[in-house]
Structure formats: structure tokens, C-alpha cells
Amino acid sequence: MTALTSPRFSAALAVQARVVVSLMLREMRMHTKHSRLSYLLELLEPILQLTMMLAVFSAIGRRPDFGTSLFLFLGTGMIPYFTFVHISSRAMGALRSTSLARNLPLVKPLDLLLARAFLETLQLAIVAIVLFGFIYFVIGVRDARPIQPLNAIGAFAAAALMAIGVGIVNGIIGSFFRLWAVVYGVFARSLLFLSAVFYVPDFMPKQIRDWLVWNPVLHAVEWFRTGFFLTYPSVVLDKAYLLSWGIGSIFLGLILERALRRRRVAAR
Amino acid sequence: MIVLDHVTKRYRAHGAGPGKLVLDDLSAVFEPGRTIGILGRRGAGKSTLIRLLSGAMHPDSGRIFRQGRVSFPVGTAGPFVTTMTGRENAWFVSRIYGADPAEVIRFVETHSGLRRDFDRPFSSYTGDKRGRFLFTIAYALPFDIYLADESVIGGPPGFRDWCERLVDARRRQATLIFTTRRPRLLRRFADDAAVLADSRLALFETVRDAIMAFKADEPGAEDEPQAEDEEVWDDDDPLP
Numbered sequence: 001m002t003a004l005t006s007p008r009f010s011a012a013l014a015v016q017a018r019v020v021v022s023l024m025l026r027e028m029r030m031h032t033k034h035s036r037l038s039y040l041l042e043l044l045e046p047i048l049q050l051t052m053m054l055a056v057f058s059a060i061g062r063r064p065d066f067g068t069s070l071f072l073f074l075g076t077g078m079i080p081y082f083t084f085v086h087i088s089s090r091a092m093g094a095l096r097s098t099s100l101a102r103n104l105p106l107v108k109p110l111d112l113l114l115a116r117a118f119l120e121t122l123q124l125a126i127v128a129i130v131l132f133g134f135i136y137f138v139i140g141v142r143d144a145r146p147i148q149p150l151n152a153i154g155a156f157a158a159a160a161l162m163a164i165g166v167g168i169v170n171g172i173i174g175s176f177f178r179l180w181a182v183v184y185g186v187f188a189r190s191l192l193f194l195s196a197v198f199y200v201p202d203f204m205p206k207q208i209r210d211w212l213v214w215n216p217v218l219h220a221v222e223w224f225r226t227g228f229f230l231t232y233p234s235v236v237l238d239k240a241y242l243l244s245w246g247i248g249s250i251f252l253g254l255i256l257e258r259a260l261r262r263r264r265v266a267a268r
Numbered sequence: 269m270i271v272l273d274h275v276t277k278r279y280r281a282h283g284a285g286p287g288k289l290v291l292d293d294l295s296a297v298f299e300p301g302r303t304i305g306i307l308g309r310r311g312a313g314k315s316t317l318i319r320l321l322s323g324a325m326h327p328d329s330g331r332i333f334r335q336g337r338v339s340f341p342v343g344t345a346g347p348f349v350t351t352m353t354g355r356e357n358a359w360f361v362s363r364i365y366g367a368d369p370a371e372v373i374r375f376v377e378t379h380s381g382l383r384r385d386f387d388r389p390f391s392s393y394t395g396d397k398r399g400r401f402l403f404t405i406a407y408a409l410p411f412d413i414y415l416a417d418e419s420v421i422g423g424p425p426g427f428r429d430w431c432e433r434l435v436d437a438r439r440r441q442a443t444l445i446f447t448t449r450r451p452r453l454l455r456r457f458a459d460d461a462a463v464l465a466d467s468r469l470a471l472f473e474t475v476r477d478a479i480m481a482f483k484a485d486e487p488g489a490e491d492e493p494q495a496e497d498e499e500v501w502d503d504d505d506p507l508p
Contacts, residue, residue: 015366022363029356030349103346105323105338106364262326 019107023115046082046127047134050074057198065200067229069141072132076228077197079128080159080220085188087120087163088170092181095171110168110257117167121160128156143228152227158239159220162246168253172260196221202233209236216245270298270321270338270413270445275330277316290316292467293330300336300412303444305458305475307451307482312464314447318417321445336412336443337365343402343419350391354382354401357390358408365409372408379434380404381427399423407434414438416446420457432456451479 031039041048053074064073094109094116101109135144146152174180195217201209212218219242225232277291290313298304308314318341319325320332340347348357358376362369377386380400385393393401399422406414421431435457438444447464448454454461454475461478462471465485472478 018366019364022360025363026349026360029352029360099346102324103344104340104361104364106340262328 015106016111019111020115020118023107023111024119027115027119043123043127044130046078046086046124047131049082050078050131053078053198065198065203066225066232067143069135069139069143071139072135072141072144072228074198075131075135075144076225077195077221079124079131080155080224081192081195081197081217082127083121083124083156083159084163084166084217084220085191086124087117087160088166089181089184089188090120091117091164091167092170092174092184095168095175109171113168113171114164117160117164124160125156146227147230148227150227152224154239155220155223155227158223158242158246159217162216162220162242162249165246165249165251165253168257169249172253172256191215191217194218200233201236212236213238216242269300269333269335269443271333272296272320273331273333275320275327275332277313277320277325277327289467291320291327291469294469295330296462296469296471298413298443298445299460300443301441303439303457303459304446304462305454305460305478306445306447306462306464306469307449307454307478308447308464309449313467314449314464315417317464317469318415318445318447322415334413337410338413339406339409339411339415342406342414342416343399343422344417345390345398345402348390348402351389353389354380354386354393358405361405362409365411367409372405375408376401376404379408379430396424396427400427403427403431404434407431407438411442413443413445416444418446418448420444420446420448420453451482454479 031042050071054071057070057074062070064070067073091113094113101107101112132144132146135141170180170184174184194212194215196212201212201218201222204212213236218236219238222232222234222237223239223242226234226237272294275291275294276289278287278289280287294317306314306317316325320327321334322338322341323332323334324340347361349360352360354376355373358373359369362372376382380386382397382400385397386401390398390401403419403422421428421435423431435444439457444457446453446457458475460471461475462469463478463482463485464470465482470478470481472481
């Protein structure tokens with residue numbers, strides 16, 4: 001029986017990394033299988049949505065709350081928001097669709113979730129680079145090149161981290177209540193209005209601001225914007241709050257996953 | 269090597285009631301390098317046992333220790349994506365299990381006899397082609413422990429002979445654990461035998477003893493009409 005000790009941590013980690021990378025490649029292949037164009041459109045969805053919003057705001061003659069370019073102001077709000085919403089809802093789907101994990105026992109539901117989340121993160125990073133590249137080169141807004149790149153990258157990573165954590169928690173809830181995806185979808189859409197995508201929280205009346213600051217996505221947007229605008233007013237920004245949400249949700253998600261694993265399998 | 273340590277599995281009843289006890293306090297050691305055939309009637313818990321061994325399912329209580337790479341149940345289509353081609357499926361499954369994709373693909377290409385269908389979507393495969401693909405890919409992957417639920421070999425008749433030789437070649441290095449209700453399959457492949465009945469696993473000294481005990485349990489069981497598993501196995505098909 002001594003031979004049957006648990007595998008070493010490094011060996012187990014190597015297996016997991018291999019599985020997750022394989023799943024990412026597989027996911028990409030399955031996306032492009034149907035049609036390359038639809039995959040491209042899916043990738044560019046944030047940009048399309050941004051264009052729509054821009055068209056509406058331009059039509060009603062709205063000026064950016066900060067900076068000179070409405071495009072850049074909305075873009076810096078949309079990218080962290082989209083990062084959070086996309087990853088958290090797509091990750092939820094991965095944990096619920098468990099047929100592969102049932103058929104390939106080496107693949108655990110969490111691997112599927114991580115693969116989906118990493119792939120989404122990668123895609124959104126590309127989308128962000130394309131978007132700000134476009135604003136910089138084509139529209140000619142010099143501010144689109146982040147003046148403090150580390151702030152922008154840090155905010156993006158923090159948003160992705162929290163999205164993965166919330167995605168795990170969502171996936172667990174979703175495997176018990178099918179309707180949770182719909183509920184969360186409504187919630188995620190309303191976050192668009194609560195996350196400072198098209199306004200500056202510091203310019204809001206105090207009684208509204210005091211409520212808004214509870215939303216962690218707002219802090220991701222604030223942090224992201226400080227990467228682009230040197231003088232961006234960010235009194236409300238609390239990085240520790242955002243990171244606590246990220247780490248807290250990941251811990252909660254992993255604990256729930258482990259504690260409810262058997263019941264989750266039975267509930268399928 | 270796989271060790272079962274007081275494994276119990278119960279299916280929850282829909283509504284009230286204690287549910288069905290499928291496996292009751294099972295303990296067993298499956299030694300490396302052996303082929304173990306497990307006989308059991310319909311509903312005895314054969315598939316449940318294979319799924320527990322593979323890790324696709326967790327026991328209610330007790331533990332399962334595995335050493336070595338354990339396969340997915342041989343001959344099942346579950347691991348494969350229907351929209352991807354045979355080649356792509358082979359590539360991804362090899363990658364996930366850490367095998368060399370090029371080598372696995374070469375093996376499947378040479379031996380499955382799929383020819384141009386290897387590059388067509390898996391969903392377009394007919395029954396024969398599916399069998400050829402599923403069994404070749406499963407045995408192409410270098411597992412230490414192969415698991416099979418009823419379907420140790422399969423595919424069209426001509427392919428089946430080659431498949432049998434392939435299984436024999438794998439048995440020389442690896443462990444094979446299969447469940448079946450056909451004593452004939454045990455006679456052909458098994459080194460060790462066990463009978464799964466009444467939620468318990470009884471191990472026997474020899475394959476012959478196991479088959480005798482299995483048949484004594486219900487005389488003439490082998491002649492029962494078996495309409496449901498036309499998929500892979502045909503009982504009239506003679507085994508050498």
C-alpha cells in the first residue's frame with residue numbers, strides 16, 4: 001500500500017496544466033469549426049457594442065465626462081466591464097456542461113472552467129489591444145496608449161481574477177438552479193449602469209456614490225482608467241476592496257466546489 | 269494497480285425512500301499486469317463499478333486508489349466531439365492524456381482502416397467506422413489500466429480479429445479490467461475472475477469457478493435473449 005501514495009504536487013500540477021492547455025486548444029477549435037466569421041464576431045462583440053453605444057451617445061450630443069475622446073472614455077470603461085461579465089458568465093456555463101468531464105475522467109469540471117476562463121481572458125486581452133490600437137492609430141487619440149501601463153494591466157488582471165472567482169461560485173449555484181444563468185444575465189447587464197462605464201464616480205452626488213462604491217467592478221474600471229489618464233480623479237478607488245473580492249470569491253468558489261462535489265454530481 | 273477500500277455506492281431514489289444500494293462495502297485489489305473479468309447480470313452494477321474505477325463517479329463512502337494512467341471506458345463515444353474529425357479528436361485526446369499525438373494519429377491512421385473518413389467529422393461515421401475508430405484510439409493510447417464495460421473489442425468482423433490481437437498485445441504490459449455478462453468473454457481474455465451480484469464482488473480462484481458460480485446462480489442464463497446490445501457484441505459470433 002505504500003506505493004499508493006498521492007502523486008507529488010508538482011506532478012499533479014503538470015497534469016492539470018497539460019489538461020487545461022489541451023482544453024483551451026480544443027475549445028478554440030470547436031469555436032472555429034462552425035464558422036470562422038462567427039468566431040471573429042464573437043471576439044469583436046465588445047467593440048461592436050461599444051460602437052453602438054458611441055453612436056447613441058453621439059446622436060444625443062453627449063460629451064465625455066473626462067478627457068477629450070468619447071471613444072476612449074467609453075472604451076476604458078467597457079473593457080474591464082466586459083472582462084468581468086464575459087469571463088464570469090462563460091465560466092459558469094463551463095462548470096454546468098459536464099458531459100466531457102463525465103466521459104473523460106481525467107478532466108475535472110474545474111479544468112473545464114479554468115480553460116474557458118483563461119481563453120476568455122486571452123481573447124479579451126487581444127480585444128483590448130485591438131481596440132486601443134484602433135483608437136490610437138486610426139482615430140488618432142494619443143491618450144489611447146496607456147501612460148501607466150502597469151495600472152491598466154493590473155486592473156485588467158484583477159477584473160479577470162474576480163471574474164474567475166465569481167464564475168466558479170456561479171457555476172456551483174447554476175448546477176443546482178438552472179435558472180441562475182438567466183438571473184445572473186439580468187444582473188450582469190444592469191452592472192453596465194453601476195460600473196462607471198459612461199460616467200466618473202467622483203463627479204456623482206455623494207449619496208449615489210456611497211452606494212456605487214460597493215460594486216467591485218466599478219473599482220476595476222477606475223483602476224483601469226488611471227492607467228490611461230494621468231489626472232483621472234479616483235478618490236473612490238479602493239484596490240484592496242477589488243482584490244479582496246477576487247481572492248474571496250475564488251476561495252469561496254473552491255470551497256463550495258469541494259464541499260458540494262458529490263451533491264453536484266447527483267444533481268445533474 | 270487499483271485498490272477499492274470499503275466502497276459503497278447508492279443511487280438516490282426519486283422522491284422519498286432510501287434508494288437503491290448498488291455496491292455494498294466493496295474491497296478489492298486489482299493487481300498490475302493482470303486481466304480481470306467481472307461477471308454480472310443486467311442491473312448488477314457493472315457500469316457503476318467501471319465508472320467508479322475510472323473516476324467519473326465518486327463513491328458515497330470508502331476510497332479508491334489508482335496507480336498509473338487509467339483509461340476512459342474502451343469503446344465509448346463520450347470523449348469525442350461529434351463536429352470534429354477523427355484526426356482532430358485523436359489529437360486532442362492524446363494531448364489530454366499526455367501521449368505523443370503524432371504517434372497516436374499514425375497508429376490510428378495505419379490500423380483503423382478509416383482511410384479518408386479519418387478527416388471527416390466524427391458524427392458522419394457509420395456504425396462500423398465508429399467501432400473501428402473507437403477501439404483503435406482507445407488501445408492506441410498508452411494507458412497502464414484499460415477499463416471496458418462489456419465492449420472489450422468491437423467493430424466489423426474482419427477488424428475484430430485484429431482488435432483481439434491488439435488487446436492481447438496490450439494485456440502483456442497493462443492491466444485490463446472489464447465487466448460483462450458473457451462468460452465466453454472471460455474464457456477468452458481473463459486471467460482472474462470475479463462475480464458481481466447482490467451489491468457484492470466475489471473473487472474466485474479460477475475463471476472456471478467464477479463462471480460455474482455465475483451460471484449456478486441462474487441456470488440457463490446464457491441463453492437469455494439479449495436484444496439490447498446489438499451495438500458491439502453479437503452472441504452468436506464465435507470467439508476463438
